[in-house]
Amino acid sequence: MQSLVLKYLSSNATVIQTSWLSRPSPDIAPELIGCWLVRQWPTGETIRSLIVEAEAYTSGDPACHAYRRRTPRNSVMFGPAGKAYVYLIYGMYHCFNVVTDDDGIPSAVLLRAVELERVPEGVETSKKNPRDRLGAGPGKLCRVLDITLAHTQQPLIPSAGLWLEHRSPECQQDIESGLLSITQTTRIGLTQGTDIPWRWYLENSPAVSKRAVKKM
DNA sequence: TGAAGGATTTGT
DNA sequence: CAAATCCTTCAC
Numbered sequence: 001m002q003s004l005v006l007k008y009l010s011s012n013a014t015v016i017q018t019s020w021l022s023r024p025s026p027d028i029a030p031e032l033i034g035c036w037l038v039r040q041w042p043t044g045e046t047i048r049s050l051i052v053e054a055e056a057y058t059s060g061d062p063a064c065h066a067y068r069r070r071t072p073r074n075s076v077m078f079g080p081a082g083k084a085y086v087y088l089i090y091g092m093y094h095c096f097n098v099v100t101d102d103d104g105i106p107s108a109v110l111l112r113a114v115e116l117e118r119v120p121e122g123v124e125t126s127k128k129n130p131r132d133r134l135g136a137g138p139g140k141l142c143r144v145l146d147i148t149l150a151h152t153q154q155p156l157i158p159s160a161g162l163w164l165e166h167r168s169p170e171c172q173q174d175i176e177s178g179l180l181s182i183t184q185t186t187r188i189g190l191t192q193g194t195d196i197p198w199r200w201y202l203e204n205s206p207a208v209s210k211r212a213v214k215k216m
Numbered sequence: 217t218g219a220a221g222g223a224t225t226t227g228t
Numbered sequence: 229c230a231a232a233t234c235c236t237t238c239a240c
Contacts, residue, residue, distance in 0.1 A: 055223070063223070065236095073236060091233030093224050110223060128226095139224045149235095189223055 003132070004180075004205065005050045005115045008034070013048075013165035015158065018082035025056035025100040025107040030200040032098070033182050034175055036165040037114055039145045040158065045121055048165070049114035049135055049145070053201040053208050055187045057097070058107035063193030066106030076153045077106040084162060086142070086152040093139030096147045098156065098164065112138045112188070112199070113207040120144060136207040 013036060021028060032054050040046040057064040065087070066074040076085045077099055085097040085108050097108035114135035123144055125131050135141040142148070147162065154160045167175070174180040181203040186194060201208045 057223075065223075068237090071237070087223085088233095088235055089222060090224050091222090091235070095223060097223085112223085137225070187223070191222085 003115070004052075004202075005048075005117050008050060008168045008171040009048060009117055010168040010170070013168060016156070016164035016166055018080060018155075021081035021098065021100050022102055023081075023100065025058045025109050026198050028098075028100050029054045029056040029109045029198065030182055030184065032109055032111075032164070033200050033202050034167040034171045034180070036167075037111060037141075037145070038158075038163050038165055039120075039147070040161045041120075041146070042161070043121075047120055047145070048117045049141070050117075051111060051114055052205040053111075053113035053199070055110045055112060055200075056100075056107070056198040057110065058101065059105050061193055061196065061198075063187065063190045063196070064106065064108075070106070074106065077108050079103055082156055084147075084151045084154045084156055084160075086147060086149055088149060089139070094142035094148055095138045096142050096151070110138060111141060113201070113205070113209075114141050114145075115205060115207045116144065120146075132206040136209060 032051050035051050037049045066077045070078055076083055080103040081100045083099045085099050086094055089095055097110045099108050101107040116135050134144045156163045182200055184197055184200050186197050187199045
């Protein structure tokens with residue numbers, strides 16, 4: 001079977017705008033599956049990644065970092081959509097979120113897994129970490145795409161070196177026809193809000209972990 | 217000012 | 229299942 005990334009990669013994808021992201025995160029997260037996360041380094045190297053797994057967090061949600069109060073770390077989630085919320089977890093991994101919904105409503109979509117169109121320069125693959133698993137996990141996708149705390153609060157636009165693009169027409173058609181299937185289930189790794197089914201992933205993607213595909 | 221803990225990953 | 233590892237948050 002041909003790689004999904006290469007099958008759906010198109011040269012004229014359109015950049016996702018703030019207005020499209022100014023909606024509730026549980027509406028946006030499933031629609032981001034099949035969209036593109038694009039990273040461009042200062043060297044000019046540009047890599048598109050197919051988003052295959054995402055989770056929604058929002059106001060009133062006990063698992064949301066902004067549930068208790070506004071703090072320096074989570075403040076970007078309270079602002080307008082279209083910005084990056086990046087945080088460091090367990091002292092060693094970064095997690096990347098897309099800030100969503102209207103100004104004043106703290107919400108975001110955590111990107112949990114992507115399929116890279118190719119291996120970035122300087123990145124080694126191995127049997128343990130093969131090409132199709134480089135972006136398999138929220139910490140791993142940040143590591144391979146070099147997404148760090150420097151990106152948090154940055155707008156997701158090409159000039160920032162990190163942005164989003166809509167599904168290609170081929171991908172959109174395959175999702176609508178049912179050839180590609182998106183599954184909804186519960187979120188991972190939480191201590192609160194564990195029963196809220198706000199995780200979505202693309203069936204049969206090698207970047208979605210077996211642990212992650214556990215059903216409700 | 218200090219201590220507890222976390223939207224993870226990896227190896228035992 | 230526990231370690232790695234450090235920033236954020238909250239309590240004192």
